[in-house]
């Protein structure tokens with residue numbers, strides 16, 4: 001079996017969770033940063049940090065082909081665990097099956113509440129007193145796999161989606177490295 005401590009991080013954007021995973025890596029090693037957006041700002045940071053990167057523009061590439069090439073790159077780097085960090089592309093059932101039980105994701109809500117997008121707007125509209133973030137296993141169903149860990153963030157009366165997002169993001173940066181470190185040792 002592959003070493004679960006060899007982690008690939010998949011990003012599409014700024015990559016603040018990726019940074020947190022790299023900077024607070026304990027018990028695992030980040031061996032690849034991969035993206036479906038060749039111009040993702042997070043990729044530049046990864047390169048500057050000396051990490052191997054892989055990128056392929058997801059637009060215009062057949063979905064199966066993208067997932068096949070991504071999977072091949074992960075195998076080339078002997079990846080044992082895949083951490084999604086703002087990866088805005090749904091992985092095909094084929095890919096999920098290839099890597100079953102080895103893909104985790106961070107989501108900005110207390111799952112199973114608010115799967116999908118716009119979690120902060122939805123938490124505020126519902127009048128919730130508490131929000132937070134969750135790390136979960138990735139399955140074929142969006143944001144529905146087993147929750148591996150979560151952190152609560154109280155909602156303040158004057159919170160906007162932006163202010164809440166900021167505080168939840170700070171909690172994500174604490175939670176994700178901790179849960180990933182535990183997960184790879186299971």
Ligand code: GRF
Nearest residue numbers: 014015016017086106107108
């Ligand atoms: C985070 O809010 C994460 O929970 C969600 O996408 C966002 C990614 O942000 N899945 P970043 O690229 O890690 O800064």
